[in-house]
Structures are given as C-alpha cells and as structure tokens.
Amino acid sequence: MTVRIYIMPIVETPANGLIYRGPKYIGIYAHGMQITTAETGLEELGPGMMDYGFQKVCMYIADVTPAQHSILSSKADVLSAPVNIDNNLTSGAVNTVKDFLELINIPAGWVTTFKTYRQVLRLIGWLFQFMQRLHAIYPHKLFDGQATLNTTYGQLTSEWQAALLQCGQSFGFDTSGLTSNTTLRTILKFMADKFNDQPLNCGLITL
Amino acid sequence: MALPATDDFNRANANPAGGNWSACTSGGNVKILSNRLSGAGSSDFVAYWNADTPNNDQYAKCLVPLSASYDGGPGVRVNYNNIHNGYFYNVGFGSISKITNGSWSVVLWGTTGTYSATSVYKLQAVGNALTTFQDSTQTGTSTDSSFPSGNLGIGGYATDIIIDDWEGGNVGGAASSILMPKHTYFSNLMSL
Numbered sequence: 559m560t561v562r563i564y565i566m567p568i569v570e571t572p573a574n575g576l577i578y579r580g581p582k583y584i585g586i587y588a589h590g591m592q593i594t595t596a597e598t599g600l601e602e603l604g605p606g607m608m609d610y611g612f613q614k615v616c617m618y619i620a621d622v623t624p625a626q627h628s629i630l631s632s633k634a635d636v637l638s639a640p641v642n643i644d645n646n647l648t649s650g651a652v653n654t655v656k657d658f659l660e661l662i663n664i665p666a667g668w669v670t671t672f673k674t675y676r677q678v679l680r681l682i683g684w685l686f687q688f689m690q691r692l693h694a695i696y697p698h699k700l701f702d703g704q705a706t707l708n709t710t711y712g713q714l715t716s717e718w719q720a721a722l723l724q725c726g727q728s729f730g731f732d733t734s735g736l737t738s739n740t741t742l743r744t745i746l747k748f749m750a751d752k753f754n755d756q757p758l759n760c761g762l763i764t765l
Numbered sequence: 766m767a768l769p770a771t772d773d774f775n776r777a778n779a780n781p782a783g784g785n786w787s788a789c790t791s792g793g794n795v796k797i798l799s800n801r802l803s804g805a806g807s808s809d810f811v812a813y814w815n816a817d818t819p820n821n822d823q824y825a826k827c828l829v830p831l832s833a834s835y836d837g838g839p840g841v842r843v844n845y846n847n848i849h850n851g852y853f854y855n856v857g858f859g860s861i862s863k864i865t866n867g868s869w870s871v872v873l874w875g876t877t878g879t880y881s882a883t884s885v886y887k888l889q890a891v892g893n894a895l896t897t898f899q900d901s902t903q904t905g906t907s908t909d910s911s912f913p914s915g916n917l918g919i920g921g922y923a924t925d926i927i928i929d930d931w932e933g934g935n936v937g938g939a940a941s942s943i944l945m946p947k948h949t950y951f952s953n954l955m956s957l
Contacts, residue, residue: 570868574922575808579870588836588858588869588922606860606874608908687893687910690865694846694911697866728913759894761873761907 559621561762563639563679564630565658568607568614569594580605581618583630599629608760611689612699615662617682619762643675643765663701665743680765683758685750691728696721700742711745712738726752768817769934770917775800785816789849795919801830802928804837804921811851811864813843813918820935821914826887826898827931829856836862837921839931841890845915852912853920854888854897856880859904861888861895864920865911873897876905891936 567582571594578593580586585596586605596603603626607616622630631638637658647655649671655678659666664685669678692700696717711719722745726733731752736745758765772785780796781788782805788794793806804810825839836855843851852863852872859876862869878884878899887898893913896906917933 568870575867576864577868579868586871604860604871604874606871606907608872609870611911612865612868683908687908690909690911691913694850694865697847729910759906759908761875761905 559623560627560641561619561621562627562630562641563643563760563763564618564620565637565662565682566616566618566630566633567635567662568609568616570614579609581607581616582635583633584618597629600626602626606761608683608686609690610662610664610686611691611693612697613663613689613701615664617679617686617760619760621762639675639679643679646674647671647678660707663707665707665747667743668747676765677755680755680758681750683760683765684753684756685746687753687758688725688729688746688749692721692725695724695728705742707741707743707746709742710738711736711740711742714742725749729753768819769932770814770817771930771932772802772814773800773930774802774928780805782812785814786812787815788812789844789851798927800929802919802931809864809869809920809922811840811843811849811853811918811920813840813851813916814933815916817917817933819917819933822891822936823917823934824887824889824936825917825919825931825933826885827919828883828929829886829927830882830929831927836860838886838919838928839888839933840918840920841888841895841933842912842915843918843920845912850912851915851918851920852888852890852895852909853918854886856886861897861905861907861909862920863909863911872909873905873907878902878904885930889936 569582571578583597584603586593607618609616656666781794782797789811793808793810795812796805827839836858838854838856840851840853847866849867860871861873876897884899889896893908893910897904
C-alpha cells in the first residue's frame with residue numbers, strides 16, 4: 559500500500575433530500591446505503607476528499623494498492639502524482655499538468671520545471687481551501703459554464719464580487735488590489751499565494 | 766449560559782427536542798427519547814446548541830452509545846452562513862463529514878480507534894484544522910476551510926444515531942469534565 563495523490567472529478571448524487579458528493583470511481587456508502595457504486599477493484603477505498611468548493615473537482619488522497627493505482631491512473635480524467643512528490647516536474651509533466659488543470663478551471667500558468675510536485679499540490683490545495691470558503695459564503699458554482707478563468711472581476715455578478723471580497727478578507731487577505739479588469743485566473747492564484755506556502759495537512763499526508 | 770455547555774438529555778421524551786436545541790430546517794428534526802438525543806425523522810439532521818455563541822476555535826463531544834454502524838456524532842461550526850452547514854464526526858464510519866448548503870461530503874476518511882459505547886467522541890475545529898478524538902486519543906486530523914465559525918452541535922442520519930452526555934465549548938476554555946476538587950486546588954496554590 560502506498561499513499562498517493564490524485565486530482566479527479568467529483569460525482570454528485572441526489573438522495574434523502576441532500577446532494578451526496580464524492581470522488582468519481584469511489585463508492586459512497588452512507589446511512590447504511592450505497593449512494594454510488596465504486597468501480598470494480600476500488601470498493602475498499604473511502605470517499606474522503608479535499609473538494610474544490612462546489613466545483614466538481616477534488617484532491618483525492620488514499621493508501622492504495624498497485625492494482626488500485628493502476629485503475630485510477632488509467633482514467634483520462636484523473637491526474638496522478640508520483641509517489642515521490644519532492645521531485646521537480648519534467649518539462650513533459652509540466653505540459654500535461656498545465657493542460658489538465660486549466661481544463662478544470664485551476665489556473666496553472668505558474669507550473670514550471672522549477673517546482674516540485676509537492677509545491678504544485680500544496681498551492682492547489684490552498685486554492686481548494688479558498689474555494690471551499692467562497693462557496694460556503696455564496697453557495698453556487700463559480701465556474702458554472704459561463705465564467706472561465708479569463709472572466710474578469712468586473713464581469714462577475716455583484717453577488718460573486720461581494721463573496722470574493724468577503725472570502726479573501728475572512729482569511730485576513732488584503733483585497734485592495736482587485737480591479738474590474740483582474741481575471742479570475744489572477745484572483746485565484748493571488749488568493750492561493752496568500753496562504754504563504756504553509757504546509758497543508760491533508761490527513762494521510764502533509765503537503 | 767456559559768461555555769462549556771452540557772446536556773445529559775435526562776428529561777421527559779420530547780419531539781422535537783426543543784429547549785436549547787434547534788434543528789437546521791432543511792434537515793430532519795431531533796428528539797429526546799429515553800434520556801438521549803436522536804434524530805426524529807428519516808433524513809439527515811444537523812442540530813445546534815442555541816443558548817451560547819462559541820469562539821471560532823471550538824469543540825463538541827458526546828457519547829454515542831448505540832448504532833455504531835451508522836453515522837453521526839458531535840458537530841462543530843454548524844449553521845455558518847447557511848441553515849444547513851456544518852462539520853460532524855461520523856463515529857460509526859470513522860470519518861469527518863461536512864454538509865454545505867445541503868451537499869454532503871467526507872472531509873476525512875479512516876479515523877483510527879475501535880468503537881466503544883462508553884467512549885467520549887470529540888470533534889474539534891481550530892483554524893482550518895479539524896481533529897477527532899476518542900476519549901483523550903487523537904484519531905484523525907485534516908484541513909477544511911469551508912466554515913470559519915458557527916455553532917456547537919451534532920449531526921447524523923434519521924434515528925440511526927443516539928447521543929448522550931453532550932458537551933460543547935471553546936478550545937482553550939475550561940472543560941466541565943475535569944473540575945478539580947477544592948482541596949487539590951488549594952494545595953496547589955500552597956505549593957506555588
């Protein structure tokens with residue numbers, strides 16, 4: 559068994575008057591009921607995850623067997639980190655990671671061969687933390703099919719603008735530099751950077 | 766009332782529980798049954814202690830004497846910004862769950878420890894760190910930043926979870942369960 563880190567989709571399943579959210583391919587068992595079924599071979603894995611707020615994306619960290627890892631890493635919509643996350647990304651990996659992250663609305667222009675996987679995952683993790691708070695303040699999906707990373711602050715609704723400010727300020731961040739032309743790409747990276755590269759406790763591993 | 770708050774639920778059956786307990790309206794209600802607290806319906810419930818406003822760094826703990834195979838337990842930061850928000854310790858499953866505006870997910874899976882009907886299960890929130898304890902032993906920890914504040918409470922599903930001897934308070938505040946006898950207090954003073 560090896561602790562591994564994945565960036566992968568979330569599935570949302572309505573039941574019992576709630577929306578159950580969990581990592582795709584991993585079954586959700588709650589209240590004595592199977593809410594979603596696990597992919598064959600992944601039945602033993604639990605649904606704990608670090609979500610990207612209400613976006614259907616999460617960081618999934620699990621102690622997996624080689625067979626379980628093989629199943630997860632074979633999925634086109636799953637990005638697997640290597641076991642040793644203290645190595646730098648290769649140039650090939652940089653392209654793969656950037657393309658993957660941008661597709662799921664995670665700004666990735668900052669990912670370079672000068673970064674280790676840990677540094678990349680840590681910043682993504684803090685970005686997820688920011689988005690969790692943002693969506694607890696304003697419970698809608700920021701990227702709802704209309705907004706993109708290139709959407710500017712000025713193009714957002716007044717509710718989103720207020721939520722972004724409230725969220726940043728709730729973490730104690732200075733948001734005075736935000737202008738109408740600032741893109742979500744810049745805002746989200748800016749907010750994640752404000753966590754100052756602190757170690758991030760993710761349960762099974764600290765990034 | 767002052768924190769830590771406690772409730773042993775030793776009173777007449779009541780449905781809903783009422784008193785210092787408010788159920789979040791989008792979840793099920795809670796009831797007093799046989800001197801314990803239980804869900805009252807057939808859906809998830811999150812309920813909070815309405816008599817005190819805790820600090821952001823807070824804890825809740827209780828006995829979970831029945832139904833270890835189901836989920837629920839002490840809750841923290843309940844009702845932040847939305848009637849149906851909060852974290853709770855799924856004692857039976859060994860996990861920390863959160864409900865965000867009616868969406869349920871698992872923050873941490875695989876807390877350690879062996880279930881015991883006589884153990885005190887505790888969920889603590891300090892900053893963005895969530896930590897679980899069984900009696901005095903830490904059983905899990907992870908990070909989630911959804912709710913920076915909120916009320917003390919409980920969470921669970923339907924009538925699966927039965928809670929007893931609940932306590933909630935501020936992290937760093939006095940705990941009602943470790944009051945020292947007066948003679949110990951004075952003897953300590955004398956030795957200073």
